[in-house]
Amino acid sequence: MAAQATGAAAAKAPPTSKSDDQEMLISGCEAIAHACRLADIDVVTAYPIRPYDTVMQMVSKMIADGDLDAEYIVAESEHSQFEIVKHASAVGARVFAGSSGVGWFYAFEALAVTAGLRLPVVAMVGNRALDDPGAFGTEHNDALAVRDLGWMLTWVETAQEAMDNALIAFRVAEDPHVFLPCAVSVDGAFLTHSQHLVKVPSREKVNQFLKPYNRGNKLLHPDNPITIAPQVNEDWLIEIRKQNDEAMKRARGVIAEAYKDFNRIFGRNYSPFLEEYMTDDADVVLVGQGTLAMPVKVTVRKLREQGKKVGFVRLKWFRPFPTEEIQQSLKRFKAVGVIDRDYSFGSPYSGGVLYTEIRSALYDLPNRPLLHGFICGLGGREVTIEGVTEMSEILLKSAKSGKLEKQVAWIGVRE
Amino acid sequence: MTAQANALEIQKLDAFKGVKKVTIEEYFTSGHRTCQGCESALVMKLMVKASGPRTIVLGSTGCMYVANTTYYTTPWVVPWMHTQLGSSGSAALGTAAGLKVLMRKGKMKKEPINVIAFCGDGGGVDMGLSAISATLMHPQYNLLILCYDNESYANTDIQVSGASPWGANTTFSPPGKKYRIMHTRWKKNVAGMLAAGHPGCRYVATVCASYALDMMNKVRKALSIGGPTFIHSFDPCPKGWDYDPMYSHELGELAIEAGIFPLYEVEDMKLKFYGKTKKIVEGRLKRKPVRDYLLRQGRFAHFTDEDTDYFQKKTDEMWEKWILPGVIPLRPEDGA
Numbered sequence: 001m002a003a004q005a006t007g008a009a010a011a012k013a014p015p016t017s018k019s020d021d022q023e024m025l026i027s028g029c030e031a032i033a034h035a036c037r038l039a040d041i042d043v044v045t046a047y048p049i050r051p052y053d054t055v056m057q058m059v060s061k062m063i064a065d066g067d068l069d070a071e072y073i074v075a076e077s078e079h080s081q082f083e084i085v086k087h088a089s090a091v092g093a094r095v096f097a098g099s100s101g102v103g104w105f106y107a108f109e110a111l112a113v114t115a116g117l118r119l120p121v122v123a124m125v126g127n128r129a130l131d132d133p134g135a136f137g138t139e140h141n142d143a144l145a146v147r148d149l150g151w152m153l154t155w156v157e158t159a160q161e162a163m164d165n166a167l168i169a170f171r172v173a174e175d176p177h178v179f180l181p182c183a184v185s186v187d188g189a190f191l192t193h194s195q196h197l198v199k200v201p202s203r204e205k206v207n208q209f210l211k212p213y214n215r216g217n218k219l220l221h222p223d224n225p226i227t228i229a230p231q232v233n234e235d236w237l238i239e240i241r242k243q244n245d246e247a248m249k250r251a252r253g254v255i256a257e258a259y260k261d262f263n264r265i266f267g268r269n270y271s272p273f274l275e276e277y278m279t280d281d282a283d284v285v286l287v288g289q290g291t292l293a294m295p296v297k298v299t300v301r302k303l304r305e306q307g308k309k310v311g312f313v314r315l316k317w318f319r320p321f322p323t324e325e326i327q328q329s330l331k332r333f334k335a336v337g338v339i340d341r342d343y344s345f346g347s348p349y350s351g352g353v354l355y356t357e358i359r360s361a362l363y364d365l366p367n368r369p370l371l372h373g374f375i376c377g378l379g380g381r382e383v384t385i386e387g388v389t390e391m392s393e394i395l396l397k398s399a400k401s402g403k404l405e406k407q408v409a410w411i412g413v414r415e
Numbered sequence: 416m417t418a419q420a421n422a423l424e425i426q427k428l429d430a431f432k433g434v435k436k437v438t439i440e441e442y443f444t445s446g447h448r449t450c451q452g453c454e455s456a457l458v459m460k461l462m463v464k465a466s467g468p469r470t471i472v473l474g475s476t477g478c479m480y481v482a483n484t485t486y487y488t489t490p491w492v493v494p495w496m497h498t499q500l501g502s503s504g505s506a507a508l509g510t511a512a513g514l515k516v517l518m519r520k521g522k523m524k525k526e527p528i529n530v531i532a533f534c535g536d537g538g539g540v541d542m543g544l545s546a547i548s549a550t551l552m553h554p555q556y557n558l559l560i561l562c563y564d565n566e567s568y569a570n571t572d573i574q575v576s577g578a579s580p581w582g583a584n585t586t587f588s589p590p591g592k593k594y595r596i597m598h599t600r601w602k603k604n605v606a607g608m609l610a611a612g613h614p615g616c617r618y619v620a621t622v623c624a625s626y627a628l629d630m631m632n633k634v635r636k637a638l639s640i641g642g643p644t645f646i647h648s649f650d651p652c653p654k655g656w657d658y659d660p661m662y663s664h665e666l667g668e669l670a671i672e673a674g675i676f677p678l679y680e681v682e683d684m685k686l687k688f689y690g691k692t693k694k695i696v697e698g699r700l701k702r703k704p705v706r707d708y709l710l711r712q713g714r715f716a717h718f719t720d721e722d723t724d725y726f727q728k729k730t731d732e733m734w735e736k737w738i739l740p741g742v743i744p745l746r747p748e749d750g751a
């Protein structure tokens with residue numbers, strides 16, 4: 001069994017006596033605010049939208065209390081929020097912003113050019129449905145929308161992981177081999193607002209892990225009078241796009257390296273891209289991102305009690321996509337079901353985004369597992385034990401017959 | 416202690432006392448590809464001449480980006496960065512905030528660095544107005560936003576903007592068989608609006624590069640006074656206005672003399688007219704008829720006498736009915 005001590009297990013673990021970590025009962029938003037404090041961010045911009053905005057309530061209080069020294073700007077829109085940090089990043093400031101749902105979309109132009117200019121903005125996305133019709137609940141389409149633009153994207157399961165991945169995000173984004181923005185996705189309500197026990201490390205430890213941001217010869221400053229983002233047109237744009245592509249490819253190695261250091265310095269046991277849960281002898285596995293891991297893990301345990309060999313693989317980074325890791329992992333199983341908390345209308349097979357990506361990642365394998373897509377939990381609807389059981393049964397049936405049972409299914413939808 | 420208590424030092428840029436006292440160094444040089452007679456290009460040159468070398472310039476999308484920064488031939492001697500069409504306010508704010516915090520935390524050498532963000536009228540008067548407005552509300556950041564107003568979305572082929580004059584022929588407001596006048600909005604009063612509505616802003620000015628010395632000195636004042644400031648520059652554009660490029664300066668002068676574009680500065684909420692506008696306000700100079708200005712430009716070639724009269728009437732109102740002539744249009748109810 002390759003399960004890690006995350007989620008409920010981590011929350012119950014006794015505090016380690018030898019470390020100087022402080023244990024706090026905090027939400028995902030608060031955990032990311034602590035990461036901002038520990039990273040000693042320089043400029044932070046806020047704009048209200050649920051559910052991400054709790055992070056800014058926390059950050060502003062930290063500044064008011066003198067626990068964090070940063071320029072804190074409440075912008076007049078998300079577009080400005082992200083433009084402000086983009087420009088602050090260009091003059092060498094470590095920056096943080098965030099949003100949710102339509103707010104993230106309001107910033108879209110700024111998000112695109114931030115990646116195009118290789119500025120290491122770190123953002124939190126409190127995943128939220130793109131209403132209309134009105135909905136506050138979690139859906140992953142907001143963050144996923146930037147998947148082609150050069151934003152690195154990570155999804156987390158617990159408040160601990162939210163804090164840890166935010167620190168890792170700064171380190172990877174600001175690595176000169178990468179210089180790409182990074183968004184930490186935190187499921188709305190399920191994690192933005194639910195509390196976990198979190199080990200909050202000391203500044204000293206974080207300083208060992210996270211070196212100061214150095215923009216080098218790309219710094220916008222009178223001592224380095226460069227022109228940033230000139231008109232390049234067809235003469236140069238394709239070469240520049242290629243450089244972005246290379247940077248994203250390099251990010252894979254930089255992420256892996258960052259986790260090694262992180263595990264060493266903070267005494268964690270993370271694998272960078274995937275978390276496998278009860279997969280060692282599994283016939284079939286579900287794959288998903290974010291907090292749905294919790295009901296899936298509970299269901300997997302229940303099914304195991306009935307002798308059903310079900311496991312779970314949690315994808316932690318969507319960009320860069322860990323193709324090789326996914327191939328190596330999923331080729332071991334007879335049937336795989338990808339759970340999408342998102343939609344991609346009109347996509348091949350009408351599956352979700354994650355399903356379509358994983359399908360593509362597995363294409364070159366000589367022996368591919370039977371691949372199913374499940375769309376569920378949209379608009380923040382709970383992913384239930386019944387729902388996960390239904391998905392697992394479909395997989396088990398396919399595994400038994402060797403035939404794809406149902407290619408794409410919507411789970412938990414009222415007829 | 417209030418959160419904004421730690422303002423940075425600012426550069427002291429005294430006014431140039433006469434043309435001969437203007438520094439000879441240029442920070443916007445060859446390499447740009449603007450039209451012949453482009454007044455906005457001159458504004459760029461004078462703006463950064465006035466601010467000097469320790470300046471960061473941010474430029475929003477428009478002619479002054481697209482025609483000015485071809486890769487490998489940048490005319491900018493000072494550091495320069497593009498910003499999005501509606502982002503001049505945010506670009507200035509983010510840059511100023513970044514410099515301020517890095518210097519406060521000892522991560523960057525302490526020195527006053529000028530931050531100027533420019534935008535066109537499309538970028539400033541229309542799309543970016545909310546970000547400019549927001550930025551002018553932050554007294555703790557030293558920056559200047561300069562709107563070069565060529566009265567159209569020029570770079571995209573001359574489309575009507577919120578700053579285009581009433582009736583102008585643009586590619587989005589062409590005169591036709593049924594409607595002679597397609598652009599029926601009066602020019603937005605952006606400097607007056609920004610000056611009146613932003614208690615955090617100590618300085619707003621209008622300028623025209625036909626009066627280059629005045630223009631540069633307003634830039635120097637805006638950068639020296641502290642906090643966020645705004646300058647609205649009136650820029651004749653031979654391509655968009657359709658006239659011979661040799662007349663750019665003359666058209667600027669004519670617009671001021673006809674009272675179409677008033678020159679003034681608002682410092683700590685005190686209004687001061689200057690140049691020919693001052694003479695008009697004080698009754699020492701009679702406004703030229705708007706006709707003299709309109710007839711010189713192809714964009715008004717479709718005007719009938721009726722249209723010219725309407726333009727004159729609306730211009731007269733600015734001077735005769737507005738509570739602050741040319742600046743604030745409010746007037747007492749019984750004074751209508």
Ligand SMILES: Cc1ncc(C[n+]2csc(CCOP(=O)(O)OP(=O)(O)O)c2C)c(N)n1
Binds near residue numbers: 501537
């Ligand atoms: C968000 C966005 N919308 C549209 C454009 C297309 N565009 C590029 S330049 C420009 C004109 C801007 O006009 P203005 O700000 O007046 O500057 P000018 O071109 O007149 O110098 C437009 C509309 C853009 N770059 N970005």
Ligand code: SF4
Binds near residue numbers: 450652655
């Ligand atoms: S179109 Fe007008 S503003 Fe643009 S470069 Fe030509 S003259 Fe200058």
Ligand SMILES: [Mg+2]
Binds near residue numbers: 535536565569
């Ligand atoms: Mg314009």
